[in-house]
Amino acid sequence: MSLELKNIEKKIGLETHIHPTNLKLEKNTINILLGSTLAGKTTLMQIMAGLDKPTSGEIWFNDENVTGIKVQKRNVSMVYQQFINYPNFTVYDNIASPLKIIGIKNDEIKERVAKVAELLKLSGMLNKKPNELSGGQQQRTALARALVKDSNLILLDEPLANLDFKLREELREELPRLFENRECIVVYATTEPSDALLIGGNTATLMEGKIIQYGKTIEVYNKPQNLISARVFSDPPINISDIKKNGNTFSLLKEDVKWETSNVNLKDGNYKVGIRPHNITTYKEGKNSIEIKGKILISELSGSESLIHFTNTDSKWVSLSNGTHQLNVGQEVKLYMNVDEFIYFDQNNNLVSHV
């Protein structure tokens, strides 16, 4: 089982929503489409589902060309950001609805609904209606509807975006388990890099209607093919700075920061370095930490971490440091960067050396 997009392109009027795209998704995989709003995640999913037709290109499913075949005839299910359920059906009827339409016998429906409800912790509320449930339970119902059908392709379009923090965490942890032992391809669209890292599987980074990079999630994270991919896969945004290499000595062009390393095999010259915010900390981490001075612009707490925006000379930097730090605006601080975690790009923004 595989889903393959061959040179898919989508134009609406003069606007290109999806640039020619090739992508092959294998069976029993979870694939994450990671990109900001308007990156083309939803359009791509609708093309995969058959809800929307590509302007050109073909979609192949299991060595069969399914371009232009309507969604009803493909075995697809989809979960949306909004909690989409039949408003006046009970949870049971909601979950059973796709099975009833296919014409499955009542006994089997009962059995399958009970199984899925159990999996999604909905067993106690089968007789309730969607608006008697919390947001998390409504989305569980929608997920159950998608799972009960045994679809070949399950599309999840930012399913956790409308949930509050705690429910999101809870459901996110359960998600990978839901798709275990299933003969299907799962596609999960999200704007959150942390979703991708927690769920694992494969990730495609998207930007302005283009797939920038596709591969194992952890590899895309550690070896971003280029700066764009690194930017998409970093929240808060990755710090980028121009550097100069001379022998084993590297220095930031604009700031008075230098470090030495023999791990990076490059010709001497000008490069760019990408430093993820959580690799800039208020304490030394690892053997090869170097110091950077900063003047605080904003410092805010996010959970048990501190998000610190600071300037060094002209440029702005972001740090995400463990622990809660009370820092005042304008205060001068010393921060530390772990040299071993630096990602190097050439002048054309392509990856040249990674962790």
Add this chain to the structure above:
Amino acid sequence: MNKTINQRAWLFVIPVFILVAFNAVVPLMTVVNYAFQETFANNVFTWEGTRWFKQILRSDRFHAALGRQFMFTGVILLIQIPLGIAIALSMPKKGIGVPICLVLMSMPLLIPWNVVGAMWNIFALPEIGFLGHSLNDLGFDYNFTQQIGDAWFTTILMDVWHWTSLVVLLSYAGLQSIQPAYYQAAEIDGASKWAIFRYIELPKMKKVLTIAILLRFMDSFMIYTEPFVLTGGGPGNATAFLSIDLVKMALGQFDLGPAAAMSLIYFFIVLLVCWVFYNLMMRNEEQK
């Protein structure tokens, strides 16, 4: 913690209180006053108790007017609600067609009631009116000033023309608020058009439809101007709905006591029907 006592708050409440008193309570109490007394010249009143109420409730004339009223309201609701929903469903959802349709739909609602009555009166006149003349040319013996059926037909057609737009606009607003994802999800399930209407659109429109039915019930139950201008309640008393009959009694015959009693009964019927209907429609919502 101590509560702060500030008598100045009264200053903010009193204007509303006075306004409501003069606009609702005082006129209502005047009617109540008339309903329990006999009125003579020189402002002489004698107490009559519930005599007028008994008289009205037992009178054939009131029963007939009430019957006509329920008949009329029932018929126009049965036509306007489904028709309004059907038109709303077939209206475009985006593009240039939307403002055009909305403006066209709003037009009848902008015309003053007595103008609607006068328009339809002229439109339906058998000799010179476009509708009346055409119907006669087609071989129908149509004359709304003479024949009861024709008078009803014309009155109902006029009301449908005037007020279906309101149902359309409300239903359209309800439909527009349904997120596109619902339709996609139904498409993925393979749900039929009827299933989409029955299980997604109708439940999602329930609240606006409740409002539409309530508004149309109240307005049509209290209808006066349009049939008064169109038929004057005739032929005979055939289209004399409650309010027309009430005005005849109060201002035509100057039977102030019975007319006041009838007003109160009328008022309570509207209130009761609205209350029962609203509670029935919202019963499920409140359980949640």
